[in-house]
Amino acid sequence: MNVIKAFFLAAVLLLTSSRSHAERWVVMTLEWPPFTCSRCPENGAAAKALKDTLNKAGVSVEFVFYPWTQTQKKAEQPDVIGYFPSWKDVLPGFTRSEPLFKSPLGFIQQRSKPLVWSKLPDLKGKKLGITEGYSNTTEFNRLVKEKVLTVEPVQSDDTNVRRVALGQIDGALMDINNARYLISKAHSQYAGRVSVNQRILEDKELYFAFNSHNRDKAAKLKKALENVNYQRMVDDYLLKYLLRND
Structure with missing residues (x-):
């Protein structure tokens, strides 16, 4: 009798589970x-x-x-x-x-040569990394189109972290939480060379x-x-x- 009850209970639980995730x-x-x-x-x-x-x-x-x-x-x-x-x-x-949800967008930079800016045109002459397919911001895209800002697209954020660390670019536009993760965990070997710029460009939804x-x-x-x-x-x-x- 106990075996029958146990079987019946298991069947009910299985059916309930399948229905709850139909x-x-x-x-x-x-x-x-x-x-x-x-x-x-x-x-x-x-x-x-x-x-x-x-x-x-x-x-x-x-x-x-x-x-x-x-x-x-x-x-x-x-x-x-x-x-x-x-x-x-x-x-x-x-x-x-x-x-x-929201997350801030900003720049990573070389620790030894931090980016100094109060508005985006201040970054004229700097070589900045971006990731292909990201929409970034309206102003940033306009300044790139007008050739005020110089950008180099790559396939991944990881590549931008490495390129900043090696001094191949002056900085890169990234989600700040993504940047903190990559610098502190995924690519901790670069933590002494790369930092997050303190100025936030935009809180992105x-x-x-x-x-x-x-x-x-x-x-x-x-x-x-x-x-x-x-x-x-x-x-x-x-x-x-x-x-x-x-």
């Missing part, structure tokens, strides 16, 4: 620690927050990692919900979610980008966000895994 989202993302990262605890701060938020709405999330430009391209597939995270300017054909096949899913995420403080979840993760050791 929907599965495949999401394209990039290696952008500490926010999304295949090697970070629970895939990073923003990834964990998204999983926890959607889990309460009965949705499980599977992240697939690619370099940024490939992440965006592969996110167009019908069996993929979209790409995450994204700054405000999503690709044509994609629909952005409500703002999920981060979004989820839904493709044209799944833009209706935005309503489900919006509903789920009503019951959570996404920024606090991200900040709590950063405090636990990143800032406490800085």
Whole structure:
């Protein structure tokens, strides 16, 4: 009798579990620690927050990692919900979610030759690294187009950290939390050569980008966000895994 009861209970629990996660989202993302990262605890701060938020709405999330430009391209597939995270300017054909959280954008620099500026044109004559596919800011992009600022695009933020450390460029435009992670953890050998500039260019809002096949899913995420403080979840993760050791 006890065996029968145990079997029945297990079957009920299995059925309940399958119903509670009846929907599965495949999401394209990039290696952008500490926010999304295949090697970070629970895939990073923003990834964990998204999983926890959607889990309460009965949705499980599977992240697939690619370099940024490939992440965006592969996110167009019908069996993929979209790409995450994204700054405000999503690709044509994609629909952005409500703002999920914010993170500051600024520069990394050579410790021995810090960048001195109060407005962007002050950086004229400096060689600055950027990462391909990132939207950056309207003013920054305008100054690049007008050839006031000199930039050298690369494929990854890691490359920009290395190039600054080796003195190949004067600085690089990066998300500040991403920069702190890379300098203090992923590339700690460069910590004595690279630092974060104290001036913040902009606090950037981060979004989820839904493709044209799944833009209706935005309503489900919006509903789920009503019951959570996404920024606090991200900040709590950063405090636990990143800032406490800085």
